[in-house]
Amino acid sequence: MMKKWLVVTGVSVAAVAAAGIYAADVFPGEIAPIAVADLPEPTDEQLTMGENLAKLGDCSACHTPEGSRDMIGGFGLPTPFGTIYATNITPDPDTGIGTWSYAAFERAMRDGVDREGRHLYPAFPYDHFAGMTDDDLMALYLYLMTLDPIPAERKANELAFPFSFRPLLAGWKLLFHDPQPWTPNPEFDEEENRGAYLAETVGHCGACHSPRNAFGAVMADRTFAGGEAEGWLVPPLASHSISPAGWDEDSYADYLFDGWSELHGIAGGPMTPVVDHLYEADEDDVFAIAVWLARITPPMDEDARDAVVAEIAALDLPEGFDGAIADSAPADVLKGAEVFRASCVKCHKERISNTQPVSLGLTYSVNAPKPTNLFNAIRHGIEPGLGSTSRKMQPVSLSPADMAAVAAFVRWQFTDLPAWTDLEAQAAAAAEAAH
Ligand code: HEC
Numbered sequence: 397m398m399k400k401w402l403v404v405t406g407v408s409v410a411a412v413a414a415a416g417i418y419a420a421d422v423f424p425g426e427i428a429p430i431a432v433a434d435l436p437e438p439t440d441e442q443l444t445m446g447e448n449l450a451k452l453g454d455c456s457a458c459h460t461p462e463g464s465r466d467m468i469g470g471f472g473l474p475t476p477f478g479t480i481y482a483t484n485i486t487p488d489p490d491t492g493i494g495t496w497s498y499a500a501f502e503r504a505m506r507d508g509v510d511r512e513g514r515h516l517y518p519a520f521p522y523d524h525f526a527g528m529t530d531d532d533l534m535a536l537y538l539y540l541m542t543l544d545p546i547p548a549e550r551k552a553n554e555l556a557f558p559f560s561f562r563p564l565l566a567g568w569k570l571l572f573h574d575p576q577p578w579t580p581n582p583e584f585d586e587e588e589n590r591g592a593y594l595a596e597t598v599g600h601c602g603a604c605h606s607p608r609n610a611f612g613a614v615m616a617d618r619t620f621a622g623g624e625a626e627g628w629l630v631p632p633l634a635s636h637s638i639s640p641a642g643w644d645e646d647s648y649a650d651y652l653f654d655g656w657s658e659l660h661g662i663a664g665g666p667m668t669p670v671v672d673h674l675y676e677a678d679e680d681d682v683f684a685i686a687v688w689l690a691r692i693t694p695p696m697d698e699d700a701r702d703a704v705v706a707e708i709a710a711l712d713l714p715e716g717f718d719g720a721i722a723d724s725a726p727a728d729v730l731k732g733a734e735v736f737r738a739s740c741v742k743c744h745k746e747r748i749s750n751t752q753p754v755s756l757g758l759t760y761s762v763n764a765p766k767p768t769n770l771f772n773a774i775r776h777g778i779e780p781g782l783g784s785t786s787r788k789m790q791p792v793s794l795s796p797a798d799m800a801a802v803a804a805f806v807r808w809q810f811t812d813l814p815a816w817t818d819l820e821a822q823a824a825a826a827a828e829a830a831h
């Protein structure tokens with residue numbers, strides 16, 4: 397770890413030195429404050445669109461503390477460099493953005509610079525927001541300015557030097573941030589392009605679903621190849637998807653609206669607030685995202701899908717499963733079968749009704765390269781989204797050894813994939829993790 401940090405420091409310093417030639421980029425300067433009276437008068441259409449964009453952009457996932465509906469900031473984003481707190485974006489003049497002109501807001505959303513001229517960390521996904529149209533940014537701005545102004549001081553970030561030194565971000569931007577307007581793909585129809593625009597800019601889906609490099613920047617050539625967020629593995633999407641049953645327009649629409657798909661299961665962890673906001677966003681817009689995703693996902697023949705789903709369903713265990721499996725199974729799998737019998741099979745069993753959980757073999761948690769999401773589901777349970785509130789799983793209290801064993805069993809029973817390795821150590825680490 398230390399070595400990586402040194403490299404980061406070295407390159408960042410070099411980059412800042414290069415950027416230093418353009419001092420304006422390192423110290424962008426203040427944009428004059430405005431008084432509330434100076435705000436342009438919004439139209440109803442702008443306010444509706446602004447609210448919709450705030451849902452699609454998931455602003456409140458980071459800017460609203462748990463249990464509140466106000467965008468007063470406070471959520472701490474864990475990053476490899478430390479914790480970065482989202483700020484108050486209500487129009488409070490002292491602690492929020494009440495004195496921000498549209499020009500100041502636009503600069504924050506496109507260039508990641510605050511009104512006073514400080515560089516902002518890309519934990520705030522301005523690398524995606526930068527591509528939004530002027531009309532959309534204006535609508536979003538005017539909507540935010542109609543929120544109740546609520547005073548809430550910002551929390552200090554917990555970052556070690558040199559990451560705490562904001563001017564370094566000028567170097568980061570030079571290397572990794574290109575605030576270009578989004579451009580449509582001429583091969584897509586209007587709806588597909590609408591979906592692409594929303595997903596790639598305001599929706600910032602790639603911020604979680606793509607791997608990041610050592611500098612915390614999304615790897616541009618590996619968009620949607622899968623990533624990590626808030627202690628969860630984030631599945632690869634579209635052409636990178638590893639979902640056994642594949643995806644089409646309907647399953648994407650089910651998953652994005654309801655947070656659950658019959659062929660893939662539940663949207664858990666950091667995906668739950670995303671689907672909750674999509675549930676409240678404009679239906680045509682969410683559908684456009686589903687249509688675009690289907691367009692960029694290799695299609696799966698329907699008969700082939702039915703065969704895969706039947707094959708996986710056949711692996712589900714009967715309600716009366718007594719924990720006995722082939723003696724030839726590895727020892728941890730044998731032990732895990734017993735844990736599964738005691739703690740899981742009463743819910744995760746042969747499906748006779750649509751209200752039951754999907755076959756575990758269809759889910760990302762079980763097909764993923766590591767047991768991270770499976771452990772999260774066991775330890776924290778599943779708190780389903782607004783579109784599928786009955787699909788709740790209570791946390792299951794297991795010792796790390798039992799958690800490791802049940803993971804070994806689930807992988808062995810429900811997939812043909814290689815066994816997960818290092819299970820005991822990963823289960824012990826999961827049990828120690830704060831979230
Ligand atoms: C993934 C989390 C996340 C999401 C989603 C997010 N933000 Fe933020 N935002 C942050 C963080 C963290 C900061 C503070 C960055 C810093 O301190 O450098 C921030 C800062 C800002 C700022 C600068 C405020 C200031 O006082 O400096 C604005 C404006 C802003 N966000 C608007 C938005 C809007 C509008 C949306 C939705 C379209 C949004 N954000 C979505 C995490 C997020």
Ligand code: HEC
Pocket residue numbers: 595599600601602603604605625628629630631632633637638639648651652660662663664665666667670685759760761769
């Ligand atoms: C804050 C991080 C985050 C953002 C932003 C995000 N996702 Fe996700 N997404 C996740 C996580 C984590 C999962 C896995 C959930 C689970 O295993 O229960 C997931 C799962 C999914 C899946 C299911 C994939 C599979 O193979 O099971 C789809 C589809 C999806 N997201 C689409 C999107 C779209 C479209 C957007 C943008 C509108 C988006 N996501 C934005 C974190 C995120």
Ligand code: HEC
Pocket residue numbers: 660661662663664736739740741742743744752753754759760761762769770773774778786787788789790792802806
């Ligand atoms: C009281 C019922 C219940 C019990 C007991 C239970 N689960 Fe669940 N589990 C659910 C429900 C409901 C869901 C949501 C998924 C769905 O409805 O399709 C879920 C989801 C999951 C998921 C996430 C699947 C996905 O879609 O990504 C995993 C993994 C999981 N359970 C594993 C386990 C394991 C392992 C055990 C035993 C240690 C267990 N569950 C015990 C009801 C239960």
